Amino acid sequence: MSKRQNAKYKLDRRMGENIWGRPKSPVNKREYGPGQHGQRRKGKLSDFGIQLRAKQKLKGYYGDVTEKQFRATYAEAVRMKGDTSQNLIGLLEQRLDMVVYRAKFAPTIFAARQIVNHGHILVNGKRCNIASAKVKVGDVVELGSKAKEMALVLEAQGLTERDVPEYVSVDGSKATYVRVPTLDEVPYAVKMEPNLVVEFYSR
Template identity: 60%
Template sequence: MTKRIEAKTKICRRLGVNLWGRQKNPLARRDYGPGEHGQKRRKLSDYALQLAAKQKLKRYYANMSERQFRRAYEEAARLRGDTAENLIGLLERRLDTVVYRVNLAPTPFAARQLINHGHVLVNGKRVNIPSYLVREGDTIEIAERSKNHPNMLESVQHPERDVPDYISFDPKGLKAQFVRTPKLQDVPYPVQMEPNLVIEYYSR
């Protein structure tokens, strides 16, 4: 398995944004990039802007590998409709994203780990693949043996985010239902995402 977890503070500083909107924001002290040239402001080319948009979106979703992210783009391009909207819909249908959205985990990385360790059920069956795509109407819940997981309970009892309206969630039963595939405007990103630039990057 490709090692994808970098220090989250480094990711935020490199991109120049508080990517996950957390209170422990590394940019509060240094709102510029790392390294001796981090404070220099340069005018970015179109390619650089497209690359930055791709890196920001890819890293937001638990720092996906390039192979996985490109595969998501290719699938979005095959679907009917707007490719950028299709890409966002596919990313939001990922099981680790749904677990993160309903505050069963404080970060996308923690959501990935929760799933890998077999704590999550989809329609009553254990799924340990974070990239599993849920469908509209699917039920996502915590396995009975895992309902006293301390980190998960802490995250649910002290949520950092509002649950979006395209997912319903019962915090007492630790059960969610994926209601519908969202559009870009429905997704509560803490920073501006530009999937249209991502499409341009891969369409070169």
Template identity: 55%
Template sequence: MSKRLNRKFGISRRIGAALWGTSKDPYHKRNYPPGMHGASGYKKTTEFGTQLLAKQKLKKYYGDITEKQFRSIYKEANRRKGDTGENLIALLESRLDAFIYRSKFVTTMFAARQFVTHKHVKVNGKTVNIPSYRLKPEDVVEVRDKSKKLLVVLDAAQRSEREVPDYIKLDASNSKATYLKVPSLAEVPYPVTMEPNLIVEFYSR
């Protein structure tokens, strides 16, 4: 197992859930925190601890987003009209790397970031290599022709653990997908419960 994959699965054990819903996640066999004292189990948390966990769970789910980046996304969500928690989910799901993962072009959120930075993706016909690039409804994302036969793309297409959500129109035969609309929290297929309302409370302290 690679160091990267090991680190990813360590996140699941720290969070206390199989964060990405994969059957290979060691959390299913070792559902306690990593470390020498982990076997004693997860301790009861305070209100602050519960809010922090909710924030870490959502942030870690989207891969390599730093705390500075996540806080910036939250501030943007808070500036927008409407429910801040729903705005936060909308902004995260409109990221290009998240869309690549949702469209099943790659197998993990971590791989999605790398896939974008290596220039394997086009948005509306133009190559984009910025994982945080914000998509708009009706944007068309496709894997570049020379990248469609990559093992990572072929492998992801065959995986049955995830379904493409309804807010994405997938043309699997051409490795192309259209962002139909900005989703609500209820429409996003998280394998674990996300609580953006607690994140709003955390940053409002």
């Protein structure tokens, strides 16, 4: 299991954007970066800097997946037919922790990963505790009996700040992965630029 080394909202402040669209994000109050030099005028980013930033933002959004995992996902996207940037988003959205998050079984992507790691999620009736496991079209992701009563899960289901996207169909404590989404269908709170991520890795 990859451990998140830094506070999740640090990423928001570093990027100057409310990446997950959460009402508690510090960016809602302070748009400048963290630390004593955070309010200094920002220098113009180079092409490399812009690409690196796009990669850090996308990687951070998916729960700060490790560089090794992210690069492996990119390599798989390259091998697939079609647009690499679309393939990359499709593969990231197929992660089990992401489907749990999209189905509103958890309030944050980090909580979704924790629920999966603790064995509270069933895929097609079988327990799965690997957050990065790939969910296929038609797979049914279900909350375990204990998870249905968890305060975290009940809180997530009552959240009004985000809706369940069309590519995930939720019926109570079960969610079916309907199809692999395109970039336009993914409900990001901020603009993501996977094309810049592709440029970063293909340098």
